[in-house]
Amino acid sequence: MSDLKDQGTAINLLSCAKTFAGGVQALEPLDLEIAGGETVVLLGPSGCGKTTTLRIIAGLEEPDPGGRVMFGDDDVTRLPIEKRKIGMVFQSYALFPNMTVRENIAYGLMVRRMPKPDIDRRVGEMLEMMHIGDLEFRRIDQLSGGQCQRVALARAIAVQPRVLLLDEPLTALDAILRTRLRVEIDQLLRRLGITAVYVTHDQGEAMSLGDRIVVMSRGRVEQIGTPRDIYYKPNNDFVAEFIGTINRLRGIARGDHVEVAGASLPWSANRSGGEVEILFRPENVTISNLKSAHLKGNVVTSFFQGDRTKLILDGLGERQVIIETTDRVEFIAGQEIGFRIDPDSMIILNT
Amino acid sequence: MDRHEYRNLVILVLPTGIFCVAFFLLPMARLVLIGASGERGIAAYLDIVTTPRHFESLIATLVLSITVTATALVVATISGLFLERNRFKGRGVLISMLTFPLAFPGVVIGFMVIMLAGRQGLIGIVSKALTGDKIVFAYSMAGLFVGYMYFSIPRVILTIMAAAEKMNPALEEAARSLGAPQWRIILDVILPALKPGLIASGAICFATSMGAFGTAFTLATNIDVLPMTIYTEFTLNANIAGAATLSIVLGLITWAALYIARNLSGSNVAAAG
C-alpha cells in the first residue's frame, strides 16, 4: 500500500477570523502554520471555536474578509469544499443511511468517476486496513458506534485526500473503545503521513495524537506547541489550568528563593521583589520528612489509585493542594506531611 | 395462552371488532353483493372495463390523480425545502397560510377555481384584456387539476418540511467533502432522506384525488371522474348495482395505493379528505 504514503500538504491560515450573522465573533484573527504530514490538535473548552476553525480549513465556512487559507502554494480561500480534496470525519459519523458500508466507502470514488475495478480494489484495501471486511454489506443502522467510526474513517481516506480533518471523532464512544481507537488513529495517521487536523476537548487524546497542540479559548489561540511544551511550559494561566491538574500558590520573590506559605522554596530565576505565582503539578513532588520539606500541609483526603495515591492537602493558602505519590504508605486524614517540589518542574508566572 | 388470558384478549378486541363489523365489513359486504345483484351476477364487475363510459371515467380519474400527485410532489418538495432552509421576513405567516386550503371543503375549492378560471374569472378577464381571447378552463379537467393541486400541495409541503427539519446537515457536508456536486447530493442524500415523507404524502394525495367529490361536483357539467360517475349512476340513472361495482373498484384502487405506500415507507399512512 505504498500508494497511500503521501508527503502531505502544508496548511497555512493567515489571519482567519470568523464573525457569524448576528455579530457573534466566534474566532479572532488566527494565524496557524501546519507542516505537511503533521498532526495538529485543536484543543479547548466547548464554544472556543475549534469546529469553526476546522470548518474554515474544510471550506464549509468562509473566513471574514482579509483571511486566507493556503494548501501548500494554492490559495483555496474561495474554493468550495467539494473542490478542496479533503477528507472529513464528523462527530456524528454522518454515514449515508441509505447505503451499505461498501457503498459509503465507495461514494467519493464513484463521484470521481473512478473505473469500477479500481473502486473495487480501493474499497477492498480500505476494508482491510480498517478491519471491517466482514461488515462490507451491512446497512449502517446495523453497526455499533465504533464500527461506524471505522467506516467514516475509511470513507474519508478512500479518496486519498490532501488533508484529513477530524471533528471530535471519538467523543460519542465509550472510554475503552475511545482509547483503543485513539491508538489506531494514531498509527493510521503516522502510516499515511497525511496532514491532519484533529479537534477534541479531551486533553488525553490531544496529548497522545498531536505533534502539536493548539490550545484555544473564547475564539483565541492561547498557546501552540508540542504536548510537552504545553504541559511543562504553559504560556499562561488558562493553559496551565486547562491541561492536567496544577497547583498554584502565591509567593514573593527574594533572590534565589521564593517565600510561600511561610516557607521558602529554591528558585533558579534569581529575581527579587514582586508577587509571583508558583505552579506545580501533583506528580512533581516527593514526600519527605517534615524537617527537610519545602512545604507542609494537612491531609484532607487520600485516594488510593493502585499505582499511586492522590492526596488532597490544606493549610497551604486559599486553595487546596493536590499531590501524588507512589510511596506504599497509608495516609490518614488530619496527618501533617511535608513534601519537596522538583525545582525544574516549577512554573512561575508573574502576577 | 390459557383460557383466562384468552377471554381478556377477546374483551379487549371486542370494541374494535364491533366497530369494524358495523361500519366497515357489513356495508362493504352489502356493497359487494349489490354490485353482483344484477342479472349477470359477479360478472357485473367486468362492466367497468366493458362499459366505455365507466372505463373512460376510471382511466381519466387515474390519470388525473397520478398527474396531481406527481406535480404536487415536485412543486411541494422544491418549495418545502426552500421554506425549511431559508429564514426571511414573513416566513412564519406564509407557512401558516399554507395550511389554509386544508380547512376548506371541496365545494369551496371548486368555487375558488371558478373565481379564478371560470367564465367571470380573473384569468378570463386578464387574458381578454391582453389578447382579446377569454381563457376559461374551470369547467374541465384542467380546472379540476388546479383545484386538486390547491389542496394537495399544502399536505406535501408540511410533510416535506417536517422531514427536512429532521435531516442531519452533516450528511450533506460529508457528501460535499467527498466531492459530490449539488445534483448528486439531491439524488443521494436529500431525496433518500425525504423518501418516507414523499411516499406517505404522495399516497394521501393520490387517495384524496381519487375520491374527491365536492370540487368535481361544483365544477360539474362535463367532468367524468369516478366519484361523479358513481353519483350519476346512483341518483340519476338509479343503476344501483353499477354504482356499487364502481365504488368497490374505486375503494380497492385507493386501498391498494395506501397499502403499497405503507409497505414501502414503513410508516403510518392513512387516507384523509
Ligand SMILES: Nc1ncnc2c1ncn2[C@@H]1O[C@H](COP(=O)(O)OP(=O)(O)OP(=O)(O)O)[C@@H](O)[C@H]1O
Ligand atoms: N452557524 C453559527 N451561527 C452563529 N454562531 C455560531 C455558529 N456556529 C458556531 N457559532 C458560535 O461560535 C462559537 C464557536 O463555536 P464552535 O462550534 O467553533 O465551538 P467548538 O469549540 O467547536 O465547541 P464544541 O466543543 O462545543 O463543539 C460558539 O460561541 C458558537 O455559539
Ligand SMILES: [Mg+2]
Ligand atoms: Mg465543535
